[in-house]
Each structure stands twice: as structure tokens, then as C-alpha cells.
Amino acid sequence: MYKKSLLPIAIALASQATITVADQQIEVQSVYSTRTFYGESAENAASEISKLTKGELSLNVYDPGELVPPMETLNSVSSGAVPAGWSSLGTFSDTIPMANAYGLLPFSPSAEIFFSWTFFGEGLDLIQNELDQYNVKVIPCAYVPQEAGGWFNKKIESVDDFNGLSIRIVGAGSRVYEKLGATPQLLPSNEVYLSLERGRIDAVEFSVPQVDNAMGLSEIADYYYFPGWHSGPTWLAYYINQSVWDDLSEQQQTAVNTACMANIQKDINTLVPMQDDVLAEIESGDTEVLRFPDEVLTELHNVWLEVVEEEKQRNPGFATAYESLMDHASKYERWNELQAMPDILNK
Structure with a gap:
């Protein structure tokens, strides 16, 4: 430290x-x-x-x-x-x-x-x-x-699938995974590929497709998940x-x-x-690009709500920044409500 x-x-x-x-x-x-x-x-x-x-x-x-x-x-x-x-x-x-x-x-x-x-x-x-x-x-x-959700060599169908996994991740999302039974690992970029290839870790979140693919992660992972819920x-x-x-x-x-x-x-x-062309390149290979199931995202969000309250209590600096950001975000709510288009136009 x-x-x-x-x-x-x-x-x-x-x-x-x-x-x-x-x-x-x-x-x-x-x-x-x-x-x-x-x-x-x-x-x-x-x-x-x-x-x-x-x-x-x-x-x-x-x-x-x-x-x-x-x-x-x-x-x-x-x-x-x-x-x-x-x-x-x-x-x-x-x-x-x-x-x-x-x-x-x-x-x-x-x-x-x-x-x-x-x-x-x-x-x-x-x-x-x-x-x-x-x-x-x-x-x-x-x-x-916003990053991708990460590279996995195990299909994620419920939050139970995170239990026992060793995952390279940075930030507060690591505590969400920890509560679900995973073991977060903080690794620098130059150690990520070998760690996944040699089985020292089971999954990796790192960046967006362009960066992840340049690191060669599509060569050694079966599944590439979205969205990047853990990191905005x-x-x-x-x-x-x-x-x-x-x-x-x-x-x-x-x-x-x-x-x-x-x-x-x-x-x-x-x-x-x-990122569009890179995603097409990844999908042309052996890696399957998927979204986390909605049920998984809902449960991740529920656990996050627990973590954020714990983090605010533990770290006053984080609490100050988080509350400031959320207050700033609230200034967009009325504007976005007034500007929202009917769902039919978004399809």
C-alpha cells in the first residue's frame, strides 16, 4: 500500500x-x-x-x-x-x-x-x-x-456461478464479487494474460474490447460478458x-x-x-459474447447497495465523493424525464 x-x-x-x-x-x-x-x-x-x-x-x-x-x-x-x-x-x-x-x-x-x-x-x-x-x-x-463485464471460462447463469472464482478486478465491484464467494485479485496489466492463461485466475475484467483484444484475452477465454456493471x-x-x-x-x-x-x-x-469492429472480430473466433442475465444483474445491484453503505461508513472520503456525484446526477433527472422519447422510437 x-x-x-x-x-x-x-x-x-x-x-x-x-x-x-x-x-x-x-x-x-x-x-x-x-x-x-x-x-x-x-x-x-x-x-x-x-x-x-x-x-x-x-x-x-x-x-x-x-x-x-x-x-x-x-x-x-x-x-x-x-x-x-x-x-x-x-x-x-x-x-x-x-x-x-x-x-x-x-x-x-x-x-x-x-x-x-x-x-x-x-x-x-x-x-x-x-x-x-x-x-x-x-x-x-x-x-x-464503460468497460465490458469481463472474460470468463465459465458460463454465468446465476450469481452462484461466481462462488469460488478467482477474478482479476479493481475498484468497489471487487467487494460485490467477494460477498458472492469470489476471490478478487488486483493485478497490473502486464500480468493479466499469463495469469488467466495459466489458470492462476478464472476470470478477468480489464477494459473495453479494443484494449482487451489487443491483450490477447480472446485467445484464452470462452465467454466475454457485458455490461460492465462494475465500472462506469x-x-x-x-x-x-x-x-x-x-x-x-x-x-x-x-x-x-x-x-x-x-x-x-x-x-x-x-x-x-x-469497438464495433473489434467485437465483430472477437465473435468471429471461439469466444462467445454474452450479456449477464437480467436476474444476475439485479442480484449484483442488490449486493452493491449493501456494499456502498458499508463503503460510505468505512471511508468518509468515498462517502463525500459518492454523495456529491449522486447529487450532481440528480440535476439531470427532470431534464431526462422531459426529453425521454416513447419506447417505440428506441427500438
């Missing part, structure tokens, strides 16, 4: 961070391979930052493990051992329970609501206040659609050591924020349509 006691190390390593910024080169440890759109999106944003600053600021993105192990990214950015990281908040949910409200929320509001809450509501301020304790600046910089839409972000961020000029900081907002919009425009 990441420790807040690591913060004093930042002082000892301040000279390293300062040298990096003086060269206008910021090394970024990505938690995701740059061969997937997760990692590629970090490179795309970095390219735009370089253009906006006319080459005066470069963010150099490294694949998992090239600078530090993926699960040590937050610690390393906090201490100044590396200047920046690239990840979803979910990677750090064991350290920062509030992160479970940021895209790792089972039965989450829509992307429209989540991103509105992030930038127009309290979302970004709340998580930044939490990360201030770690000496880390967060810059949301990419859109990730979210963003990936640069996590930058606060001292490194503070040493950037105002113009450079503006360039980073501007490039990241443009990168999010680009992802929103392109990512969901791109």
Missing part, C-alpha cells in the same frame, strides 16, 4: 525533479502499454503539448516497468523518484478509497454526468484535495468508456509531482490542460464507434 510517510522523500529528491523540468523533459511512467489506446492516449496528449509549447515542453511516456513497477507509480511520483505517471484512479483505489467514485463505481451514472461532475461540479476539486496529501497534481486527460465511464490522467508542476510556467501549465481537454474530446468522438 502507498504510504503518506513517503512525502518527506520528495524533499530529498527535489533536485532530481528540478533538473528534469529545467530540461523541459518530464518522464512519465505509464501503467498501461503504449500499444493499447490507454497508453497511446498519453502519447497523443504529449504530442499536442509539445506542439502547443513549440517543443519547449516534452512529456516522454514509458511503458510499464521501464522506470518503476506499475503498482509503485503513485509512490514514485509522490516521492519525486519519477516526475509523472499515467493511469486511471482505479490503480490507486487501495491507497485512495475515494478513487472508487471515479469511474470504478458499480452501476455508475453516464459519461455525460460523470464528466460534468468532474469539471463543472465538485469532482476534480475533491480528488485533488485528496492527492494534495501525496504531493501530486492530477490532470484528467483521456476518456475511457472514467478518465485517465497525468499524475505529476507537485514540485514539478509548480516549476512549469503558466503558459506550459495551460498547454497541458488545453491538450488534455482536447484529448478527452477526441476520445469521446472515436472510442465507442471503434
